[in-house]
Structures are given as C-alpha cells and as structure tokens.
Amino acid sequence: MSHRRVAVVGAGMTKFVRFAKETPGELAYQAGKMALESCEMDISQIDSVSIGSAPDAFDGFHMKGEMLAEPSGGWRKPVMRNYVGGGTGVMSIIHGWQHVASGLFDTCLVVCEEKMSSAFPHPAGAFLTIFDHTTEQPIKPTLLWIFAIEMNRFMHVHGYKKEEIALVAVKNKKNALDHPAAQLGAEITVKDVLNSEIMAWPVNRLDVSPTSDGAVAIVLAAEHIARRVTEKPVWVDGVGWTLDSAYWCTRDLYYPDYVEVAARKAYEMAGIKEPSKEIHIAEPYDPFTYKELHHLEGLMLCPRGGSVKMLLDGVTQRNGNLPVCPSGGLLGVGNPISAAGLMKVAEIFWQLRGEAGKRQVPGNPKCGVAQAWGDLMQVGTVVVMRN
Amino acid sequence: MTISNKQMTKEMIEKTVTSLSREDVIGNKVITSKWEPKLQYAWDNGPAIGRYLAELKNGKLIAKKCRKCNRIMIPPRMFCELCWRPTDEWVYVKDSGTVNTFVISHVDWKAGRLDIKGGVRPFTPAVIEIDGASEGMGILHMIDEIDPQKIKIGMKVKAIWKKPAEREGAITDILYFKPR
Ligand SMILES: [Zn+2]
Secondary structure: OOOOOEEEEEEEEOOOEOOEOOOHHHHHHHHHHHHHHHOOOOHHHOOEEEEEOOOHHHHOOOOHHHHHHOOOOOOOOOEEEEOEOEOHHHHHHHHHHHHHHOOOOOEEEEEEEEEOOOOOOOHHHHHHHHOOOOOOHHHOOOHHHHHHHHHHHHHHHHOOOHHHHOHHHHHHHHHHOOOOOOOOOOOOOHHHHHHOOEEEEOEEHHHEOOOOEEEEEEEEEEHHHHHHHOOOOEEEEEEEEEEOOOOHHHOOOOOOHHHHHHHHHHHHHHOOOOHHHHOOEEEOOOOEHHHHHHHHHHOOOOOOOOHHHHHHOOOOOOOOOOOEOOOOHHHHOOOOHHHHHHHHHHHHHHHHHOOOHHHOOOOOOOEEEEEEEEOOOOEEEEEEEEO | OOOOOOOOOHHHHHOOOOEOOHHHHHOOOOOOOOOOOOOOOOOOOHHHHHHHHHHHHOOOEEEEEOOOOOOEEOOOOOEEOOOOEEOOOEEEEOOEEEEEEEOEEOEOOOOOEOOOOOOOOOEOEEEEEEOOOOOOOEEEEEEOOOOHHHOOOOOEEEEEEOOHHHOOOOHHHEEEEEEO
C-alpha cells in the first residue's frame, strides 16, 4: 500500500467540565484555535476538516456535523463528520490521516466536540436508542448495563477481583491531577472505589468516567509541510479500525476481538512486530476501570488475562515500563465522548514531543499507541505514533 | 519557516470554558432554551423479527439456521452476518438457557436511582444463552425470583411468560427468566 507520510504538528483542547456555558460550536472553535496557534498556523493553511461528534441525541439537534463545520474552520472547505460511538475520537484522526495520506490534501484540522450536558434528566437516557428497538429497548437497558455485563464476564473468565480493577481508577484520577484540562483529578484509594455508590454491580460510581463537555483538536500535515511547520513532528505511522457484529449478546464479551483486529492492522502498517516491547506509552480507552485492562489485552500489550498483573506490578504507572493513560484518561480528565478519544491522541503527541509538563513520562518515549472503542461494544480504532 | 514549541498552559486552558453548575442550568440562572420532544415511531420489523414476535405471542422462541456456518441464530435473521448469505430453515429453540453474564443494577435507563433502601429489588439483566441455539447465542433479558446476590454465571434458567391472553408479540411477552 502506498501512501504519504502524515504527521501531527499541533494540538489544543478546552478544559473538560460537567456543564459548559459555551455552545458546542464555541467549544470546537476554542480547541481548533488553540491547535492552530500551537503550531503557528492559520486557518487559510488548512485544506480539509475532519469532525467527530457523538449522537445527535445529546444535543437534540440533527446534523451536528453541519453545526460544527464553521466553528471547526470548515467554511467552504471539504468537511467530513463521523460518529462511531466512543470510537469516534480516534476514528477522526484516521479520517484526517486518509485525507492527507491519500495526497488529496496537504493539511487537515481534526476537531472532536461533545456537549453532553444539554440532555436532561441525564444524558444516559440518550443511549437507549442505540439498542435494537424491538428486541432490546423494551427491556429498558442503560449503557451502564452493557459495561457491567462485560465487566462481569471479563472478571469471571480471568478471575479478576474488583479491588484489583479499582486500582485503574486510583492511578488515572491521580495522573489527572497533573492535567490542566482535567475534570476529575483526585487522590483516591481502592477503598474509596469499592465504597462508592453501586451503579450496576460490578460497576461502582468511581469505576465510571464522568459525563463531560469539551473539545479537542489536532493539526495533521503531509511530510513536506510538517517539516516546515515544526522541528518535532509526531508521525502517524499506523492506523487500524474495525467493526464487530452488532449482535453483542452473541459475542463472548470477555475479549475485545475487534480491538485486536484494528491493532494488528495498525501495527502491521507501523512495522511493529512485538507491541509490548516496541510501544513505550499507551492511551487505551478507559471509560470504565476494567476497560483499560480489557483494551490492553486487545492491544496485545500483555497476554490475555495478564493485564491485572501488569497493573499490580506497577508497569502501567507513569514511571513504569509501559505508562498507561498518563493523561489521567477518561476516568480522570473526563469523557466528552468523541473529544475524549482525541484527547488520547493529543496526549501521545505531547508525550512524544516531551511537552506533557508534569505528566511527562520518563525515558524519552519514541512510540505510542492511542485506542478508542464504541458503538455496541463493537468498534476498535487504533493509531500508532512515533517521534 | 516557523519552529513552534508553544506548550499548553493552565492559563490557556482555563480561558476556554465557563464552568456552570447544575443549578445554574436547571434554575435558569443562565438563560437556557428548552425543548421536550414527543416524537413517535412505528417500527416495521421485517420477516425475521416479525416471525420472532409472532412466535413470542405463541409462547415459543424461534431461531434461524445458516447451512453454511451451521449456526442456529437467535434472534432470527434473514441473512447470516458472518457468511453474508441468506439464512435457511426456521428452528424452534427452547425457552430455557444459561446465564452468560449479568448485572445487579441500582439505576434505571435514565440513570435514575432505584429506591433500593426502600425495598425495591435491583434490576438484574443478563445475557442468557438459549438452549437449542448455537453455543454462545444469547439474548438480553431480566432474571427474577432469586436473590440478586445468588445469581451466578453458568446458572440454568427458564422463561416465565405472560398469560397467553396478555401477550402482544413482544420480547416482554417473556416477563423474565428464573432459575430452574
Ligand atoms: Zn453463516
């Protein structure tokens, strides 16, 4: 396969909060503006725009892509919006990558925005309509259930304990204390997680990321532009994405096959043969505590059933051998759905440039992976980046 | 040629958002415009789920088989998503199965809290692998008539149906599954 080399050259984001006064468009504009300023580029230098935003039901406004196009700098430019549930954020850089890698455009501004707070009494209600309208909706499922259902299966198959998995929340919320945009950075203990309100056993409140408003943007450029714009381009060396079956009750949920399929594609493109040795830093999708572990296994960064050991051994701490979610993840920074996924890409960008401030992992990491997940537990989106 | 190295600072980030409280929004301390949609839909269910619903009304579960991969699939479907070819014969399966995984939920679909302390039984939804369908073929349904703490993965369960006259051709014609 022949394609052009593509780099991330800039990134920006808003603070993540529970209720933002700003409109979705204003959030998108803030992030896009900061991303362009970070690489001293102007909107006139942007050839195309890739927008990610989750269900229109959050906003109660259809054609969200159209609403976000101008705030994202897309006036009279080729604009594309995608939505694959929680996988959207990483899908958006993949779309942008295609724009530039294909040779169609030299630059692309990727903007992901989410404003969940407009939906009442709780945005969770908007998720009812992702389930099959005839065979599942009458049971009145909530998104929490499918996570709890998956977590229970994951724990059952591997013999993981809740008190082990809770360490993910402890780690990520602590990491988030060092993130200037974080909504929920905190020093907590395993006991705090176990004693927090039961939402849907095995999921307690502190196992769950918050609902959030926020936006993130990155700037992509073809090699000849990237080298002019910055001394420190971060190369998008591999991308992969896949969709598993929507018949989610038919798949054994203990293992995310779709993440493995997407990761294999991304690793192959990046020439990675031994992911756990060649990848130095990872931002797997962590909307729930167990999800970080589930995805580490799917990303083949540890053996199946080996993620808890890695966590207990401190490997995934910011100063461990494979720092995982050094940003603070969705559990700590927040979870404005699509923006949260792109936040992970931005974190890898900053980490590989040595610009992550207090969050900087030691040892000059050279290669990172960001991954997101979504829809009916069926989407895997993976991107491999190198400096 | 510009070489940039502008790092994101706390000050830059703080300026991006005005953080409100729930009271600001609900109590109209900031001006909000509100809309409560009352949309209605009538969903046609096609030949596969249409037959599934008709059989539920009869107190039966029906699946469909793909002769290529030999899977007996529930809910039934007109095409096999793996082989991407039309499915073949209809196959009745049992109204019993095995708990593949489950939840003890203290919240409803809107994240509203159930009054557990007031004695409300938590919702206990589960993926139930249906006997007679291919291994691992599950459906989402509720479990009841058991202490939620005693539900186990691997537990055998059977469907409890609405009375025939009360059935309407819906997945809720099965009230729940209970241990057998
Ligand atoms: Zn088949």
